[in-house]
Amino acid sequence: MKSKLIIFDMDGTLVNSSLTIANAINYVRQNLGFEPMEQEYILKHVNDHTINPAQFFYHSKRFDPDHERWFSEYYTKNHEKELVLYDGIRELLDALKEKGHALGVATNAYRGSTIESLTHLGVHDHFDAIACYDDVAQGKPHPDMLYKLLEETNTEKEKAHFVGDGPRDEMASQKAGIPYTMVDWGFTEHTDAVRSVKELEKILLRV
Structure with a gap:
């Protein structure tokens, strides 16, 4: 072979990483002043290629540096206990x-x-x-x-x-x-x- x-x-x-991804997205939403989404709802849509994820999760045309920074911030602080x-x-x-x-x-x-x-x-x-x-x-x-x-x-x-x-x-x-x-x-x-x-x-x- x-x-x-x-x-x-x-x-x-x-x-x-389902828990970490859902929580990190909600952490970004919290920093933007939006209500949290249900974990199941996030995971149902996170791989949906028909949506613009920045628009869907953050009401933004595209991901910006703040989104990346906040997401990474949560990920770094929590991946050891959640992944x-x-x-x-x-x-x-x-x-x-x-x-x-x-x-x-x-x-x-x-x-x-x-x-x-x-x-x-x-x-x-x-x-x-x-x-x-x-x-x-x-x-x-x-x-x-x-x-x-x-x-x-x-x-x-x-x-x-x-x-x-x-x-x-x-x-x-x-x-x-x-x-x-x-x-x-x-x-x-x-x-x-x-x-x-x-x-x-x-x-x-x-x-």
């Missing part, structure tokens, strides 16, 4: 590395909070390359960060595979021409998605 570049989305795929890896993810990453695969992360989170999270969870060193929202011109569903990871690891798209949990991930993979696997233990449910880390491991070890 030839080695591949296996790329993962972070939130909802590797990391159960966890999904069960089996660490073992999956170990197995893929043992087989000689390169690993990458493509996330719409900012680089600072991404590095903090993966380091705190003890898996940062598993990854050969990481592409974040502030590393590229356009985040997912655009393919920019997938192209960045291919370039950084000197990998052809046919030798890559992307794993994510929502339509933004799927659309990015389609635009980049990279095979994709959807999982459903994250923020959104899909009838045709992979439902366990063990099932995902079987798929990735034979790609």
